[in-house]
Structure formats: C-alpha cells, structure tokens
Amino acid sequence: MQPTDPAIFTGVELITLICATLVTAIFLTLSLRAGSAVVAPRANVILALCAFMWSLGGITSSLLEVFGASPEDRWLLLAQAMKMAGAIIWIVPMMAIWRPYVQRPWERIGLRLLQGVALLAALFYLVTYLAGAWGGWFPVPLAQLKESFRFVMAASGAGMLVISGSIRKTESLPRVIRVSFGLVLAGILILTLGLGLRAVCPSGGVTDTLSLLIALAPLVILCGALFLYSKFRFADCFIHQSLFIVMTAIVASVIAVFSQAKGGVWLWTDPDGPEAVRILFAGLAVTILSAGTIALGRILNRLVDRHIFPPPDYGLVIDQLRERLAALRDEEEIGQAVTATAREVLDLEDVRVVTVSEGLAVSLPRRCPRGFVELAPGDPLHGLLPTAGVELLVPVPDRGELTQVLAIAPGRKRRGLVTHEIGFLREVATRISSRRESLRHERALLEKHHREEFLLRQVVESELRALRAQVNPHFLFNSLNTLADLIVTDTARAETMTLRLAQVFRHVLAHSTRPLVSVQEEMDFLRRYLYIEEARFGERLRVSFEIDPETVTRAIPSLILQPLVENSLKHGLGPKLGAGHLRIAASKDAGHIRLTVEDDGVGNAADAVRDPVVAAPRRPDSPGVGLANVRRRLEALYGGRASFALEALAPAGCRATLMIPFTDEALPATA
Known part of the structure; x- marks a missing residue:
C-alpha cells in the first residue's frame, strides 16, 4: 500500500480531537457534579481541565491549519500552546492519582521528578509560543519545537511506564483503578512507541499506521481516565456515553484512512477497477463497522455494569422487603424497614424518611421532573433537612400528594450513586407508599368487618333475648298449670x-x-x-x-x-x-x-x-x-x-x- 494523503490524517486528528473534546467535557461535568457529601478530588478536576485544554487547542489549531493559517499566525500559535500545555500538564494530576498505589521509594521519587519536569516543560512551551505569538521571537525554530514536544511526550510516557512497575503488582488494587490503569498504560505505550518509531522511520508506508496509532492513542488514554471518575454520581451513564463516542471515533478514523488508502488491498478491489465496485465495498465496510460499533458498545456497557458497577440482586431484595413489609402494621416501622434495607444493600451512610415541611413542599415539586432531586453542596434545601450530607431526595408518593421523601446521604467514603442504585431507591420509595395504601385498605376492610360483625352480633343477641324470653313465660305457664292442679289435690x-x-x-x-x-x-x-x-x-x-x-x-x-x-x-x-x-x-x-x-x-x-x-x-x-x-x-x-x-x-x-x-x-x- 502506498503512503496515504496527509490530509486524511489531518481529518483523523480532527475526529479524535472532537471526540476527545466531548469526552473531556464529560470529565468536567462529572467533576462539577461531585456529590454534596463528596468533594471532587483536586487531581480529577485538574486532569479534566488539562484534557479539555489539549482537545480544544488541538481542534482550533487543526481547523486553522485546514483553512490556510500560516505557521506564525498568532491564533494558531496560541491554540498550539494550549494544546501542548494541556498535553504535558495532565501528567501532573495523573501522577497524583497514581501516588497512593506506588510502593517503592525510588518510584515515588521518580514520580515527583516526572511531575516537576512536566510542569517545567509546560511552562517552557507556553512562554515560547506566547513570545512567538505576540513578539514574533522564537528561541528555536518551530519545527524543532514540535519535534522536541514529541520527544518530551515520548520520554514522559516511558517514565510513566517505568514508574508503574509496582502498581501493576499491587494485589489490593481496586478493580476500577486496575482497569483505568491498564487502559492508560496501553495508550501511553502506543503513543510512546508510535512517536519513537516515527522518529526512526520518518517516511514510508509504515508511517500511515504509526500516524493512525498516534492519533488514536489519546482516545485509549481518555478511556482509561474515564474510570477515574467512577465515584461520581451517574458516572455509569457518562462512561457509557463516552465509550460509545470513543468507539465511534475509532471506527470513523479507520474508515477514513482505509477508504482512501492507495493500493486498494483494504477493500479487496483493484484501484484501477470500476469506481462503482469501490463505492460498493466502501459502503459495505461502513455498514459492517457501524453495526459492529453498536454491538461492541453494548457489550462494553454490559462489561462496565458487571465489573465496575456490579448491581446486587435487586429482585431478591425487593421480594424479601415485600415479605417483611407484609408483616408490619405500623407506618413508622414500615419506614424503618425500608431505610434499613436501603442502607444495607447500597452501603449508605444514612437514609431517612423525612416529612415534607412547608418549605420543602414549595420547592420540591418543580425540581423533581425525573422522580428525584439532586442537592448541591450549597443548596438551601439542606437547611430544611434533619440530617447532614444529603445528596438525593426521592419522593414517597401518597395518593398523588408529596408528604414524605427519602433523604439519601451516601457518605464521604462511598462513590456516588449510579443509575441502577437510584432506580432501586425509587422502587423502595414506592414500596413505602404501596404498603401504606395496602394498610389503609386493610384497615378499612377490618373496620367494615367489625361494623358488620357488631351489627350481626346485635341481631343475634336480640334474637337470643327474644328466644330466652319465650322460654321463661312458657316454663312459667306450664309450672302454674301444675301448681293449680296440686292446690286442689x-x-x-x-x-x-x-x-x-x-x-x-x-x-x-x-x-x-x-x-x-x-x-x-x-x-x-x-x-x-x-x-x-x-x-x-x-x-x-x-x-x-x-x-x-x-x-x-x-x-x-x-x-x-x-x-x-x-x-x-x-x-x-x-x-x-x-x-x-x-x-x-x-x-x-x-x-x-x-x-x-x-x-x-x-x-x-x-x-x-x-x-x-x-x-x-x-x-x-x-x-x-x-x-x-x-x-x-x-x-x-x-x-x-x-x-x-x-x-x-x-x-x-x-x-x-x-x-x-x-x-x-x-x-x-x-x-
């Protein structure tokens, strides 16, 4: 296969950067949506900001290059400065996240040194590009700056791979961290090898593959970084969407490169053959890859749900709760049984049934179109609740009126609630209202039965009194007849x-x-x-x-x-x-x-x-x-x-x- 048109890789880079921008926007959203009882770690916030700087700067610089901006254009230089700074600084928060899992002393020292070098390199590139943008002065030519940047990234990747040696051997590493760690290392390895090999082989057919790998490696790293945000509320939804975006970008990039590859071996057709055949095979390839993307996305989502956010057997829990509630007759005991089940199953710090006050009654209806209310750290509703650290309010429906809510406080040490857990909380809230409605119905039937029994007892007693009244006169009449006979005889x-x-x-x-x-x-x-x-x-x-x-x-x-x-x-x-x-x-x-x-x-x-x-x-x-x-x-x-x-x-x-x-x-x- 002959070398592919460089414009194709510019398009692939744009696809990757657009995908990365969407995913990093999800990073930022997850960081800002950190629960009221769980403060987002600073490293996660900085990591999201760095990734967003890199992707946004990359999109801007690529678009400016496509539309013909000169290499010395001020806006192009500013966009490249943002891209490079974000790409290098992200090493600092990533190393901060890895630090608790590094065991060897020399690795911890190397981690600190790598963070320091990354900060200095980022500062150097920022100052250099800003000086060139406003003053037109560069200490080294732009081409050499770009090559040095690639070298710094390759060297940083190699350093991260070396430092990660003890992390890979940690047996107690949480599953989510292990998955994240593996994907990030895979992306770093691909990026490092790609940059190194391209420096050795600057031209030739192999460059196409290296360029594609270098373009897609950041997506693999972003996938790994996604799982570092799994402790935030609704992280499962964001991870599902992000994985689908990444899979779509990878498939689009592959289609873009191979559909334009010179030599035609990828489409099993002669490039000198009919154009209709090439279009046919291209359409079939796009259809198959698109369908495969959807199927693979579903498989990945199931794997994420099973291994990263494993749900309990909610069906069994609900059945047991239903049997437990069926034996209760007191509304307070019903609430206690439900809250105890929620705490135990989801490992929550506190769950309470809260009666809706006047203030809550005014605010809640307009804030829960999805069936629950999320509370931010400074939400004024916190002052109306009897417990601290509440992140979620789940209404307990009662004949169409909002009289009580479940106040959920997961706790600082627990990850945020995900979709199936909130669905479970909504289900147990409906169990409270269902049992109370059943209890009211049972009481109404019991009262009706008592009334009917009382009326029937009155009727029976009246009849018995009448029958006993018949016995007495009858007995007296017979006795008097006998007495009258004896008086004579x-x-x-x-x-x-x-x-x-x-x-x-x-x-x-x-x-x-x-x-x-x-x-x-x-x-x-x-x-x-x-x-x-x-x-x-x-x-x-x-x-x-x-x-x-x-x-x-x-x-x-x-x-x-x-x-x-x-x-x-x-x-x-x-x-x-x-x-x-x-x-x-x-x-x-x-x-x-x-x-x-x-x-x-x-x-x-x-x-x-x-x-x-x-x-x-x-x-x-x-x-x-x-x-x-x-x-x-x-x-x-x-x-x-x-x-x-x-x-x-x-x-x-x-x-x-x-x-x-x-x-x-x-x-x-x-x-």
Missing part, C-alpha cells in the same frame, strides 16, 4: 312446689342476660327444675345424671336442656303408667359436647322425628314451642356447627341429642 305438695318454683325463677332471673353457661350450671338448674316436677310425679319419677368431668366447665347455651326435659316429662313419662326413668348426660365426643336427654316413656318410632340439623316437635299434636326454640337458638349461636336430633328407642322411649362445639373457653363450674 294436695295442698302440702303445692306449698313445696311453690318454694321450689321460686328458687328456679331466682336462677332464671340471675342468668337472664347470659347467653352461655357452664355444663355444671345447666345441670344444677335442671336439678332445681326437677324438684318441682317431683312434686307432681312423686315416686313415679326417677332421675339420673351422667356428667363427664372434662365437660363440666365448658360453655353451652343457657336453658338449652330444660325444653327437652319438659318434653320428656310431658309427652313421654307423664302418660306412662307406673314408674319412669329420665337420664340426663353430658360427654365429649370428637370435638363436640354431646348432651343427651333420654326417657323410657310411651314414645315410639312413629312419634319421633330424627333430623341431625333441623328437628320437628316430638308429638304431632304438640305446638312444640320449646323444641322449636332449641333449634333456632342453636342455629343463631353456631350455624351449621351444632345439631339437634330426636330418635325413638325400642321398645319404648325417646332420646334427644344435642351436639355442641367443644371450645377451649372455660366458665365457672359453680351454680
């Missing part, structure tokens, strides 16, 4: 029955407001009631009680057995000739209390009705007020969990069985 027994009747009604009045009583209390009442019936039956009635001790203190509905006993006496034992037996029992049966009232009276299978849920009266001719009352009370108190059954016994008699849920609630066993 046996006045002595009538007097005894009257006293016992008074005891029974004293018990009924004492328990009239209690829906539930213990099994023992119910049995004691039945004994008093049967005292009255014994006055009517005399020796014809024999009563036995069988009570399981495990059921004595368990709760059952009050007066629930009296209608069954009355039914047995009136329709079973009353019509029977001779003595009769009434058996009353209480036992535990598979999670229920089985209450049994059994007689050997005149009942038979044709008379009895057996239904485990709904029972009919025992005798077809009986109004069954008492038994119907039992059924309705069981339904009101237990729903389908209780049952009532009547069954005929052979050869005669009837058994009434109640199955009532066995509860752990115990009541006093005294009457």
Whole structure:
C-alpha cells in the first residue's frame, strides 16, 4: 500500500480531537457534579481541565491549519500552546492519582521528578509560543519545537511506564483503578512507541499506521481516565456515553484512512477497477463497522455494569422487603424497614424518611421532573433537612400528594450513586407508599368487618333475648298449670312446689342476660327444675345424671336442656303408667359436647322425628314451642356447627341429642 494523503490524517486528528473534546467535557461535568457529601478530588478536576485544554487547542489549531493559517499566525500559535500545555500538564494530576498505589521509594521519587519536569516543560512551551505569538521571537525554530514536544511526550510516557512497575503488582488494587490503569498504560505505550518509531522511520508506508496509532492513542488514554471518575454520581451513564463516542471515533478514523488508502488491498478491489465496485465495498465496510460499533458498545456497557458497577440482586431484595413489609402494621416501622434495607444493600451512610415541611413542599415539586432531586453542596434545601450530607431526595408518593421523601446521604467514603442504585431507591420509595395504601385498605376492610360483625352480633343477641324470653313465660305457664292442679289435690305438695318454683325463677332471673353457661350450671338448674316436677310425679319419677368431668366447665347455651326435659316429662313419662326413668348426660365426643336427654316413656318410632340439623316437635299434636326454640337458638349461636336430633328407642322411649362445639373457653363450674 502506498503512503496515504496527509490530509486524511489531518481529518483523523480532527475526529479524535472532537471526540476527545466531548469526552473531556464529560470529565468536567462529572467533576462539577461531585456529590454534596463528596468533594471532587483536586487531581480529577485538574486532569479534566488539562484534557479539555489539549482537545480544544488541538481542534482550533487543526481547523486553522485546514483553512490556510500560516505557521506564525498568532491564533494558531496560541491554540498550539494550549494544546501542548494541556498535553504535558495532565501528567501532573495523573501522577497524583497514581501516588497512593506506588510502593517503592525510588518510584515515588521518580514520580515527583516526572511531575516537576512536566510542569517545567509546560511552562517552557507556553512562554515560547506566547513570545512567538505576540513578539514574533522564537528561541528555536518551530519545527524543532514540535519535534522536541514529541520527544518530551515520548520520554514522559516511558517514565510513566517505568514508574508503574509496582502498581501493576499491587494485589489490593481496586478493580476500577486496575482497569483505568491498564487502559492508560496501553495508550501511553502506543503513543510512546508510535512517536519513537516515527522518529526512526520518518517516511514510508509504515508511517500511515504509526500516524493512525498516534492519533488514536489519546482516545485509549481518555478511556482509561474515564474510570477515574467512577465515584461520581451517574458516572455509569457518562462512561457509557463516552465509550460509545470513543468507539465511534475509532471506527470513523479507520474508515477514513482505509477508504482512501492507495493500493486498494483494504477493500479487496483493484484501484484501477470500476469506481462503482469501490463505492460498493466502501459502503459495505461502513455498514459492517457501524453495526459492529453498536454491538461492541453494548457489550462494553454490559462489561462496565458487571465489573465496575456490579448491581446486587435487586429482585431478591425487593421480594424479601415485600415479605417483611407484609408483616408490619405500623407506618413508622414500615419506614424503618425500608431505610434499613436501603442502607444495607447500597452501603449508605444514612437514609431517612423525612416529612415534607412547608418549605420543602414549595420547592420540591418543580425540581423533581425525573422522580428525584439532586442537592448541591450549597443548596438551601439542606437547611430544611434533619440530617447532614444529603445528596438525593426521592419522593414517597401518597395518593398523588408529596408528604414524605427519602433523604439519601451516601457518605464521604462511598462513590456516588449510579443509575441502577437510584432506580432501586425509587422502587423502595414506592414500596413505602404501596404498603401504606395496602394498610389503609386493610384497615378499612377490618373496620367494615367489625361494623358488620357488631351489627350481626346485635341481631343475634336480640334474637337470643327474644328466644330466652319465650322460654321463661312458657316454663312459667306450664309450672302454674301444675301448681293449680296440686292446690286442689294436695295442698302440702303445692306449698313445696311453690318454694321450689321460686328458687328456679331466682336462677332464671340471675342468668337472664347470659347467653352461655357452664355444663355444671345447666345441670344444677335442671336439678332445681326437677324438684318441682317431683312434686307432681312423686315416686313415679326417677332421675339420673351422667356428667363427664372434662365437660363440666365448658360453655353451652343457657336453658338449652330444660325444653327437652319438659318434653320428656310431658309427652313421654307423664302418660306412662307406673314408674319412669329420665337420664340426663353430658360427654365429649370428637370435638363436640354431646348432651343427651333420654326417657323410657310411651314414645315410639312413629312419634319421633330424627333430623341431625333441623328437628320437628316430638308429638304431632304438640305446638312444640320449646323444641322449636332449641333449634333456632342453636342455629343463631353456631350455624351449621351444632345439631339437634330426636330418635325413638325400642321398645319404648325417646332420646334427644344435642351436639355442641367443644371450645377451649372455660366458665365457672359453680351454680
């Protein structure tokens, strides 16, 4: 391949310088955007300024040369002075950044000497070019000045490579510094070798490759310097954009050089062949390289995110936080759980949920179009916050109103927050509002349930009071009928029955407001009631009680057995000739209390009705007020969990069985 037109390399240099200007502008932006709690290191700021001076001066001088400015033109000399000064002085802040990682004493001394030489060289070139720009006097010819500049840069690069020996062997070197260090050294090596080889081979075909390498080497150095700004907020976004800019510049430079290369071997076509073929291959090359640039840019971005800004498993963290919040019912505890998670996952110095004051309420809405507010060191909002060092405010939405914010203070020792970390903070802020909204909804449902339960309880209690009210008059009516008969036939027994009747009604009045009583209390009442019936039956009635001790203190509905006993006496034992037996029992049966009232009276299978849920009266001719009352009370108190059954016994008699849920609630066993 024949030597390429020098104008091509002027174009490549312009592409490189424009790219470098954009990247160095990013440097400066990152330096100025240093967080409120993290002061940008002076070395980073100076490095960004030097790189910007070099790129801006280079663009200006190249454009002036393209438009025909003479070598002694004042503006051209000033632009070249800016370019050279920036290129040499950048060594000083770079060495300052490397200093903590240099181990050997002689290397530290060499580092200091290199910084001093760089400052002196920069001062020399500035004075020389300024004197030539305003006075037209040069101590040495311009051509020799430019050659000496190349020599100084090559020598400085060699010195940096030597000094970096111990840095390369440092095992504890942070990953981001290691990546930055490697790229910077690679660029310095390319630049140093290129300048040295071009001094040896000033002409020839190899010069094209050397010129291209020298032009692109600063981009490699800039890529390495980018990672030195990784501790600043949103550094990942800036690094992604910068890498894409650098990749685009490299591809554009390669296309510019090889598309105009004489000899045509780069496009696999004969230079003497049809022009259309050259255009076709050039278009294909541009398309392939452009697509490759985009794909490579994505790969580089993924590598940067994975190795320089590795994110935690946010999905797992959010799931764990959701489960933790689901168990909390207090809003303050919810805020504490979220802030503790944010501090732990992102290693933050402080995170707080801050109630928005009047001052914050006025300022925040217009400052958070992106969903968060960044605070500069002198921001007046710092005076409205309860904690120092806050860099970021993340609103906690609450039904469209701004009532609270997450105040984020990363700390001075931590790098700035990057995109995925701020996204995580916004997500946990929404978790606060989501949980609070769920909590309000749960409370509303609970209040509604309580209201409905209260109203239902009032209805049930009213119904039970009405049913108990039915029992008392019914029992009194039957007792008075019996008493009226005895007054005529046996006045002595009538007097005894009257006293016992008074005891029974004293018990009924004492328990009239209690829906539930213990099994023992119910049995004691039945004994008093049967005292009255014994006055009517005399020796014809024999009563036995069988009570399981495990059921004595368990709760059952009050007066629930009296209608069954009355039914047995009136329709079973009353019509029977001779003595009769009434058996009353209480036992535990598979999670229920089985209450049994059994007689050997005149009942038979044709008379009895057996239904485990709904029972009919025992005798077809009986109004069954008492038994119907039992059924309705069981339904009101237990729903389908209780049952009532009547069954005929052979050869005669009837058994009434109640199955009532066995509860752990115990009541006093005294009457």
